[in-house]
Amino acid sequence: MTAVLPDLAHEVRRALGTVVDPELDEPVTDLGFVRSVAVDGGAVEVHLRLPTSFCAPNFAWLMVSDAHDAVAAVPGVQRVVVELDDHHDSDLINAGLAAGLGYRGTFGSEAEDSLDELRATFTRKAHTAAMERALTALLRADPSADVREVTLGDLPDDAAAALRRRRSAVGLPVDDGAPVLVRDDGTRPGPDDAAMVLRRARSVRISVDGNAHFCRGLLTTRYPGSEADQVPRPDDRPVLPLEVLP
Amino acid sequence: MYTKDGEQYYVVDAHIALWDARPENQRNVHGKQFIDCFYDYHRNLSPESEVWDYEEYLYQGGERLMRDVFADGIVDHAIFQPARLAEFYHRGFGQTEEAFALAQAHPDKLTYNHYWDPRDGENGLDALRAAAERMHLQGVKLYTADWHGESRGWKLTDPMAYRYLELCRELGIRNIHIHKGPTIRPLDRDAFDVADVDHVATDFTDLTFVVEHCGLPRLEDFCWIATQEPNVVAGLAVAIPFIHTRPRYFAQIMGELVYWLGEDRILFSSDYALWTPKWLVERFVDFQIPEDLTEYAPLTTEVKKKVLGLNAARLYGLDVPEHLRLPEADETQTGPREPAAADLAAV
Numbered sequence: 284m285t286a287v288l289p290d291l292a293h294e295v296r297r298a299l300g301t302v303v304d305p306e307l308d309e310p311v312t313d314l315g316f317v318r319s320v321a322v323d324g325g326a327v328e329v330h331l332r333l334p335t336s337f338c339a340p341n342f343a344w345l346m347v348s349d350a351h352d353a354v355a356a357v358p359g360v361q362r363v364v365v366e367l368d369d370h371h372d373s374d375l376i377n378a379g380l381a382a383g384l385g386y387r388g389t390f391g392s393e394a395e396d397s398l399d400e401l402r403a404t405f406t407r408k409a410h411t412a413a414m415e416r417a418l419t420a421l422l423r424a425d426p427s428a429d430v431r432e433v434t435l436g437d438l439p440d441d442a443a444a445a446l447r448r449r450r451s452a453v454g455l456p457v458d459d460g461a462p463v464l465v466r467d468d469g470t471r472p473g474p475d476d477a478a479m480v481l482r483r484a485r486s487v488r489i490s491v492d493g494n495a496h497f498c499r500g501l502l503t504t505r506y507p508g509s510e511a512d513q514v515p516r517p518d519d520r521p522v523l524p525l526e527v528l529p
Numbered sequence: 530m531y532t533k534d535g536e537q538y539y540v541v542d543a544h545i546a547l548w549d550a551r552p553e554n555q556r557n558v559h560g561k562q563f564i565d566c567f568y569d570y571h572r573n574l575s576p577e578s579e580v581w582d583y584e585e586y587l588y589q590g591g592e593r594l595m596r597d598v599f600a601d602g603i604v605d606h607a608i609f610q611p612a613r614l615a616e617f618y619h620r621g622f623g624q625t626e627e628a629f630a631l632a633q634a635h636p637d638k639l640t641y642n643h644y645w646d647p648r649d650g651e652n653g654l655d656a657l658r659a660a661a662e663r664m665h666l667q668g669v670k671l672y673t674a675d676w677h678g679e680s681r682g683w684k685l686t687d688p689m690a691y692r693y694l695e696l697c698r699e700l701g702i703r704n705i706h707i708h709k710g711p712t713i714r715p716l717d718r719d720a721f722d723v724a725d726v727d728h729v730a731t732d733f734t735d736l737t738f739v740v741e742h743c744g745l746p747r748l749e750d751f752c753w754i755a756t757q758e759p760n761v762v763a764g765l766a767v768a769i770p771f772i773h774t775r776p777r778y779f780a781q782i783m784g785e786l787v788y789w790l791g792e793d794r795i796l797f798s799s800d801y802a803l804w805t806p807k808w809l810v811e812r813f814v815d816f817q818i819p820e821d822l823t824e825y826a827p828l829t830t831e832v833k834k835k836v837l838g839l840n841a842a843r844l845y846g847l848d849v850p851e852h853l854r855l856p857e858a859d860e861t862q863t864g865p866r867e868p869a870a871a872d873l874a875a876v
């Protein structure tokens with residue numbers, strides 16, 4: 284029986300690894316946002332932390348409630364408490380989550396419908412950024428490449444895998460023959476707007492990657508030692524690594 | 530005036546503050562959380578030699594501000610952009626009277642911008658009228674994420690905000706500085722979204738909308754709006770200190786801004802007392818976009834002169850010595866400014 288307990292903690296952490304910061308397109312476990320996981324029999328208590336007190340409360344809610352759902356789904360878990368620490372809305376969010384009030388029940392008049400559109404916006408941005416990374420890497424290797432003609436099958440394996448994951452999330456085809464460069468609505472740009480589609484995608488990628496680096500840095504400033512809980516930003520983003528001074 | 534390698538730069542710091550975040554002014558825990566958040570920004574992005582103690586970060590006062598901002602005579606003029614934050618601080622965060630008195634004592638060096646909030650209703654309109662007369666306002670700073678009673682944010686497209694913008698137009702307040710923050714009702718959508726700037730920029734073409742922090746963390750949304758609206762300008766507050774810890778990221782921010790907005794619509798700002806302007810100006814003058822980022826043209830001395838001061842001087846009618854002035858670039862009003870430099874996208 285005692286051997287089961289560490290396994291459950293491991294499974295809980297694995298479940299938390301499926302919870303993604305929608306803005307930064309990375310698991311909360313890699314970002315160091317998981318402050319603690321405590322397992323006592325079938326009862327689990329998880330604490331999350333964010334880079335500032337004023338991180339957007341809607342994103343905070345998405346991560347905290349996703350974490351709750353993910354942990355609750357782990358076999359063997361009987362009771363789950365997930366709490367967000369040190370945020371300006373910690374009391375509100377933690378109470379709402381504990382009472383199972385949901386997004387609208389928690390935020391009352393500040394919530395209108397749901398956070399589905401917000402989530403969809405950032406799932407799309409995550410795809411756009413991945414698309415730009417793949418194409419820019421290709422263009423750096425071969426500046427004469429015609430980006431309109433590039434298909435998933437033309438990409439190196441790691442770039443293709445990263446892009447396929449994000450294409451699945453937005454419902455785009457993932458076969459080798461699928462064109463990589465697409466507009467926000469999934470259609471293929473024409474010769475006239477292909478350059479602009481790629482340029483816009485570049486600003487999205489710079490935003491996502493820049494925010495990720497800044498948020499990671501701020502977390503370690505706010506919580507000394509938390510860098511030990513961070514996993515370096517994955518290698519599927521090798522284009523233009525941001526030089527960061529120690 | 531800053532001189533380096535025989536080049537002279539007229540420098541305008543377009544975003545400074547005289548704040549008071551000392552415990553006796555903190556109204557609740559959010560007052561502490563807010564200044565702590567600033568202090569973490571400061572510690573995270575500053576070179577070690579420029580990091581202040583927490584205590585001195587809480588309040589600087591006018592005398593120290595004059596020393597810090599105008600150190601070594603580098604900055605020629607600075608503009609106050611105050612945040613009210615009345616729900617977090619008893620006497621507000623930005624110290625209106627202290628800053629205004631300082632600007633009156635040094636009119637050649639300082640301009641005081643004030644703020645308004647559409648949730649102040651009709652009374653606020655009267656107050657803005659009175660402030661404009663007393664302070665000779667040329668600009669205002671708007672913080673859409675400010676809390677106000679039960680409300681935790683507002684949009685530029687709110688009907689009452691339009692009344693205030695119309696009054697700005699009437700009073701000759703031409704420069705509208707906007708800072709996007711994270712909480713706004715409804716929480717359903719992205720609160721950093723700058724779509725409301727698009728609407729007001731279209732409806733008030735005679736006003737200039739300076740988006741502070743160049744829309745960060747939504748650089749991409751900002752660039753897309755700004756490229757279509759000739760009266761939208763990028764403020765570099767919070768973006769420019771990345772020049773130290775993340776120079777390649779800063780290079781990409783600059784590259785994007787010059788590409789989408791052009792060299793005439795980017796303003797240097799230290800965001801004092803978040804950071805001090807001296808090291809930022811020195812670094813910026815020495816800065817260059819790395820050669821391997823071939824999608825961006827190098828930053829010329831002319832571009833740097835415009836960003837560091839000439840662009841803000843134009844917006845505020847500051848008297849730049851004749852020999853330091855530069856003509857505006859002959860660029861398109863809308864759309865990308867130098868598409869030819871973006872060779873990687875030339876498909």
